[in-house]
Amino acid sequence: MAWKRICEATEVAENSVKKFEVDGVPILVVNYGAGFRAIPPICPHMEEPLEESGVVARCVLTCTKHLWAWNLQTLEMQGETERPLKTYDIKHENGVILADIDGELTYDFDSEDDMDDDFFK
Amino acid sequence: MQITVQAKSGELTFDCGQHESILYAGLRQGVPLPFECATGTCGTCRARVMAGDIDVQWKQAPGAARLKPDKGDILMCQTRARSDCVVRVPSELAIADAARPAARRGIIRAIRRLTKDVAHFDLHLSAPMSFQAGQFVVIEAAGVAGGRAYSMVNFAADCERLELLIKRKPGGRFGDWLFDELQGEPAVQVFGPLGRAVFRPAEDRNIACIAGGSGIAGMMAILDHAVQADHFRSHAGALYFGVRTLADAFYLEQLSRYVAASHGNLDVVIALSDEAAATPLHAAFPLLKLASGMVHAVAASEMAARDRDVLTYVAGPPVMVDSTIRSLIAGGAAIKDIRYDKFG
Ligand SMILES: Cc1cc2nc3c(=O)[nH]c(=O)nc-3n(C[C@H](O)[C@H](O)[C@H](O)COP(=O)(O)OP(=O)(O)OC[C@H]3O[C@@H](n4cnc5c(N)ncnc54)[C@H](O)[C@@H]3O)c2cc1C
Ligand code: FES
Ligand code: FES
Numbered sequence: 138m139a140w141k142r143i144c145e146a147t148e149v150a151e152n153s154v155k156k157f158e159v160d161g162v163p164i165l166v167v168n169y170g171a172g173f174r175a176i177p178p179i180c181p182h183m184e185e186p187l188e189e190s191g192v193v194a195r196c197v198l199t200c201t202k203h204l205w206a207w208n209l210q211t212l213e214m215q216g217e218t219e220r221p222l223k224t225y226d227i228k229h230e231n232g233v234i235l236a237d238i239d240g241e242l243t244y245d246f247d248s249e250d251d252m253d254d255d256f257f258k
Numbered sequence: 259m260q261i262t263v264q265a266k267s268g269e270l271t272f273d274c275g276q277h278e279s280i281l282y283a284g285l286r287q288g289v290p291l292p293f294e295c296a297t298g299t300c301g302t303c304r305a306r307v308m309a310g311d312i313d314v315q316w317k318q319a320p321g322a323a324r325l326k327p328d329k330g331d332i333l334m335c336q337t338r339a340r341s342d343c344v345v346r347v348p349s350e351l352a353i354a355d356a357a358r359p360a361a362r363r364g365i366i367r368a369i370r371r372l373t374k375d376v377a378h379f380d381l382h383l384s385a386p387m388s389f390q391a392g393q394f395v396v397i398e399a400a401g402v403a404g405g406r407a408y409s410m411v412n413f414a415a416d417c418e419r420l421e422l423l424i425k426r427k428p429g430g431r432f433g434d435w436l437f438d439e440l441q442g443e444p445a446v447q448v449f450g451p452l453g454r455a456v457f458r459p460a461e462d463r464n465i466a467c468i469a470g471g472s473g474i475a476g477m478m479a480i481l482d483h484a485v486q487a488d489h490f491r492s493h494a495g496a497l498y499f500g501v502r503t504l505a506d507a508f509y510l511e512q513l514s515r516y517v518a519a520s521h522g523n524l525d526v527v528i529a530l531s532d533e534a535a536a537t538p539l540h541a542a543f544p545l546l547k548l549a550s551g552m553v554h555a556v557a558a559s560e561m562a563a564r565d566r567d568v569l570t571y572v573a574g575p576p577v578m579v580d581s582t583i584r585s586l587i588a589g590g591a592a593i594k595d596i597r598y599d600k601f602g
Contacts, residue, residue: 152588183301184324190580192587201583203294203302204593216593219266219349 140228140235143175147232152193162241164225166234169196169209175227175236180205181220181244198222220244260342263289264308265351274339278361279315280305281334282449288358292349295321296335296396296452297407299602303334310343316404336404357388357451364397364420364448369436372508375426376472377437378411383448386416391457391483392476392571394599395420395450399435405449406432409476409573409599413483425472455571455597459487463569464494468557468582470574471506473601474499478509480571481516481524490520494565497524500553500578502532510543517545529556554578558585566590572598 141159149155149168156178157164165178165187180187180200190200197215199206206215207222214221223244226237261280262271274283281303284291293303298319307330316336325331334345363384370378381397391413396405412421426433457465457480465484467477477497484490501507513526527547528540535548549556553574561568570591572582579600586596 183304192584194588194590199583199587199593201580201587204583204596206593 139237139239141238143227143234143236145232146173146229146234149173154188154191154193154198156188159236159238162238164236164238165191167191167193167198167209169193169198171196171210173227173229173234174198174209174222175225175234176222177242177244179244181222182218184244259339261339262342262344263291263305263347263351264344265347265349267350270351274343276338278338279335280312280332280337280339280343280345282359282361283339284334285359285452286361286449290351291334292347292351293335293452295407295600295602296449297405298322298333298336300600301325301333305332305334305345305347306330307332308344308346310345311340312343313338313340359450359452360385360387362387362448364446365443366436366440366446367443369440372423373506376423376506376508377426378421378423379436381420381422381446381448383418383420386418387420387451388415388417389413389451391479392455392597392599393451393453393479394476395422395448396452397432398447398449399432399444400446402431402435405447407452407601409453409479410451411475411478411482413479413486423472423475423478453599455573455599457483457571459484459489461569462493464565464567465489466496466498466557466561466568466570468498468500468553468570468572468574470500470553470578470582473572473574473578473599474509476573476599477571478512481513484524485516485519490523493523494568495520495524496557496560496564496568497526498529498553498557498560499526500529500531500556500574503530504528504533504535504540504548510540510546514543514545525560527556527560529553552578552581554582554585557582558589561586562589569595569597572596574601576600576602 143157149166151170154167163178167174182205185202190202192199205218223242228235259274261274272287272289294300299321301321319336364381368380394407394409398405408422469477529549535550540546
């Protein structure tokens with residue numbers, strides 16, 4: 138458990154995303170109106186930077202590149218999306234957003250052991 | 259040679275010839291491999307070779323930028339097999355619904371210039387092809403390395419003559435060849451039909467088409483099919499056609515005919531990005547509206563004032579498609595109601 142301050146809640150406008158770096162870990166904060174999410178800043182499909190390709194509307198984060206999308210409340214995958222979004226636990230205290238950062242969350246595009254089944258994850 | 263594909267949903271095996279890409283071999287045999295552009299730019303057809311010898315045709319393909327070649331990652335549309343191969347695909351293999359694409363020969367005829375950098379041409383096929391409105395073919399010409407995708411402008415079943423449209427890209431190889439070098443009626447290789455951004459009247463939907471430049475090609479087929487099926491008797495339609503200036507717009511006569519046949523239910527708006535629209539209607543084609551601004555912005559503001567229940571088609575340069583998708587989603591559109599083709 139390592140709760141770290143990411144930003145003030147007011148720094149990320151409603152229905153938008155903003156990238157921060159906390160102790161060298163890049164984090165994308167998503168404000169979907171009903172709440173916030175902290176996620177790795179790349180799309181789990183083809184590594185596009187979600188800072189540019191992500192759109193937030195109606196509690197859904199969509200990547201404009203190939204329309205992968207996730208419900209931000211339930212994290213349910215939408216449409217033809219094939220990989221879940223990874224998220225950091227967050228707390229929202231006194232207008233500040235904190236995330237439980239215990240190392241960087243990544244998607245296994247090229248981990249060393251992907252000769253097994255990681256390529257599919 | 260045999261290709262075995264391992265996917266999340268299981269394993270499949272198909273034959274692959276010496277002179278075809280792994281992607282095309284699978285698609286023509288009904289194996290629903292993932293792809294979008296079929297021409298090396300998008301990266302969707304990435305796979306990992308687990309065993310076997312391969313030959314990568316276009317090593318600098320932009321779609322390969324994020325691949326790890328040392329781990330055996332390839333673009334299936336740019337890779338041929340040199341032995342039996344086992345490849346992994348990081349996706350489900352959904353069931354194929356469309357007709358299987360096939361390789362044919364074609365002859366390019368009747369090139370007509372429409373504007374300074376746009377031409378319409380016919381492709382006469384060695385065997386008839388059935389395709390859906392909105393689909394494309396990949397053409398390979400001798401002397402131009404690699405294939406180029408072009409969307410059909412016409413729509414017909416069992417068709418031997420495809421009508422295609424090309425907007426010349428400065429310094430582009432195929433464009434230079436077609437506009438400047440081509441002599442007589444050259445034979446080319448054709449693979450298709452491909453593409454999922456298709457129109458089917460039976461889906462019973464209102465439609466909107468948003469095209470940037472040559473993205474109009476597939477939209478013409480969609481409107482052609484819709485008019486043939488009298489779709490606009492009971493459904494609303496809209497076309498937003500983005501060009502730089504009025505002098506860059508084309509197909510205006512054809513578009514006027516579609517509007518005239520639409521029972522008042524088809525709206526065609528030409529969006530001018532680099533000049534102000536002098537009048538609300540086109541002076542020579544008063545059934546067509548004019549607007550100033552980038553096509554994605556013009557479409558978004560007009561669509562906000564309309565019925566939300568609409569299936570939207572988007573085609574054009576990748577940046578134009580991305581900004582259009584962004585404004586559609588921000589405007590409340592559902593992803594299942596967006597179909598797109600990125601031209602590059
Ligand atoms: C689905 C789809 C539909 C399209 N529909 C149309 C259309 O209807 N009208 C239109 O004008 N354009 C269309 N395009 C764009 C078209 O395919 C060409 O990219 C464009 O005409 C420019 O071609 P060029 O040869 O002039 O330019 P170039 O820059 O020479 O080449 C452009 C494309 O050709 C391919 N390519 C280039 N070099 C190689 C190589 N060495 N090996 C293999 N491949 C190579 C790549 O896909 C590259 O993006 C479409 C593209 C896609 C993906
Ligand atoms: S990269 Fe995000 S959907 Fe494909
Ligand atoms: S389908 Fe092969 S790179 Fe787009």
